[in-house]
């Protein structure tokens with residue numbers, strides 16, 4: 001393993017090259033920052049050094065401050081762990097250095113990495129280098145002067161856009177905008193940077209200090225107008241607004257004042273709940289690619305060059321789109337040419353939709369479509385590496401397809417099903433290929449939604465899981481490996497979500513208020529609007545599956561049947577809990593209220609026939625605590641490898657707000673004991689739907705967090 005630290009080499013030209021080394025992304029861990037301070041001091045002190053070049057080892061400049069340190073601070077609350085980098089290193093040592101400093105940037109300069117580079121007197125970059133300040137996506141803001149220097153180098157509008165979106169730009173764009181001084185091939189990066197530094201030292205090139213520049217800021221009134229517009233459009237998250245305020249401080253009172261305010265607010269944000277949630281999600285997402293006995297046993301992923309998709313419906317065409325967009329050849333099979341045409345048209349529409357939204361160039365779209373071949377027989381299947389079956393959810397049909405596939409496909413071929421409910425053991429029951437059968441559960445629209453649940457049975461081989469994980473990453477998904485059960489991880493955990501909402505409706509709580517409470521919590525929409533969007537057919541079909549699988553905890557509400565009887569089918573026909581008009585926002589449809597009242601009369605859940613009185617917080621808890629309860633069963637049964645995998649699955653599959661860290665992380669922050677006691681109370685009042693699971697009860701009794709590992713004797717203590 002390469003050594004973590006900073007090196008200094010002085011050449012015969014009098015240029016000191018300071019190199020950051022902390023693989024894989026040269027993150028600024030505390031020893032690295034101390035090393036930088038030491039090496040800069042040495043370079044400044046030495047008489048044989050005329051100029052300095054700062055660079056990173058191994059083809060990457062720097063991925064920013066070490067995010068592990070955030071977790072340490074968040075765990076201990078000890079802010080003194082955070083070193084003073086902004087003033088001591090970037091401002092006083094680099095920018096105010098008496099010797100010119102040039103950043104030689106390759107690969108990426110993100111967050112604190114770009115901030116170090118902006119403190120230098122010039123920036124030379126290799127082609128296609130990523131440059132960005134993604135701190136807001138971690139719930140903090142740039143803390144090494146980035147809020148002040150980026151606007152001074154790029155202008156206010158573009159720099160605000162980069163910070164608010166957390167998205168990087170490439171060095172080519174950076175050059176056009178003034179962030180980068182020169183782009184050179186990577187082999188010439190260090191040589192050009194050395195010469196540039198000497199040119200500054202010998203006054204052949206200007207000696208520019210970013211924080212002192214004003215030419216791109218414009219007048220105070222212009223700046224305020226830009227900032228106020230940005231405030232209107234920014235997400236309603238604390239870090240976004242704090243960042244805009246800090247930018248304004250620097251514009252009103254000068255760059256140094258902005259730097260000082262930035263350092264203060266940065267420390268407040270690091271310990272915020274938002275940052276705790278987002279930092280957890282950052283690491284949790286990366287943990288999903290570590291699966292014991294799959295990724296740690298020396299297996300190598302096999303190449304997947306040709307994929308067959310069976311079924312060109314909504315899911316099949318979305319899955320096919322995801323593959324062709326990632327440069328993989330796809331055979332789409334349907335049972336007749338009419339259905340095949342419908343499937344290929346859907347794929348074309350998916351691709352052209354991305355072009356229209358400027359997410360794809362026309363050239364790439366045309367190339368992707370050339371990789372698609374439609375078929376109505378199995379002739380093309382003889383050399384496929386993977387098949388994904390995406391036909392309707394009928395067991396005999398799936399069984400016969402897998403029986404055929406086993407005979408036609410090569411022996412190495414992975415046989416996957418996109419089923420969202422059916423037991424994979426049953427699907428593969430009539431084959432002798434159970435070791436290569438797995439679930440590849442995509443979420444709709446499959447070419448857009450980022451989650452891929454990879455479902456394994458006890459017979460699926462580790463190689464097949466590894467191949468699916470690899471191919472998932474190739475098609476830009478986050479693969480999460482899960483066990484085989486009704487609904488797998490996401491749908492299983494969230495099946496009580498809609499049912500909890502229906503209990504509230506039957507208790508007399510206004511459905512539109514329920515939706516408002518859930519949206520305010522951070523989900524994109526409430527459960528009733530979601531039901532409208534999915535269509536009531538889905539609600540009925542999925543409801544049956546879960547009622548069969550988990551009859552002890554299913555609340556059967558006749559509401560959807562009554563809505564269907566009234567001619568409603570949600571967004572599909574423009575009539576649901578809401579009305580839908582093209583181009584407009586959904587409007588609450590008050591004519592639904594008598595139907596809900598009719599339902600209440602049937603279920604007789606309201607105590608004394610009167611609506612219950614309830615706070616917004618209780619609404620939220622009566623909907624989400626049953627979800628947490630099911631998450632407990634998922635953890636108990638080992639459906640996911642670790643609790644944080646369920647966090648990622650909930651964020652990416654259900655759009656659970658990422659700043660709350662995912663369903664389990666959120667539950668632990670609320671307090672296990674409170675959740676247990678609340679569910680117990682409601683189960684006594686409203687029945688077994690709320691009955692606390694054994695896992696929850698045990699964790700509550702032991703004072704252990706839900707996320708604490710099963711074997712944990714000391715465990716992570718939950719907030720009781």
Ligand SMILES: C[C@H](O)CC(=O)SCCNC(=O)CCNC(=O)[C@H](O)C(C)(C)COP(=O)(O)OP(=O)(O)OC[C@H]1O[C@@H](n2cnc3c(N)ncnc32)[C@H](O)[C@@H]1OP(=O)(O)O
Nearest residue numbers: 025027063064065066067068110111112134142143144286
């Ligand atoms: C004061 C300052 O303003 C504050 C800051 O600088 S905050 C940090 C700002 N920087 C960032 O947000 C960048 C975060 N990193 C990333 O976006 C991506 O990791 C990347 C684009 C750099 C590389 O992506 P990719 O090649 O897909 O590799 P990825 O798997 O994500 O990362 C490789 C490893 O580096 C780690 N890593 C990446 N950036 C890191 C960071 N800044 N700190 C600590 N670890 C980091 C990852 O956790 C992962 O570790 P693992 O192998 O043990 O799981």
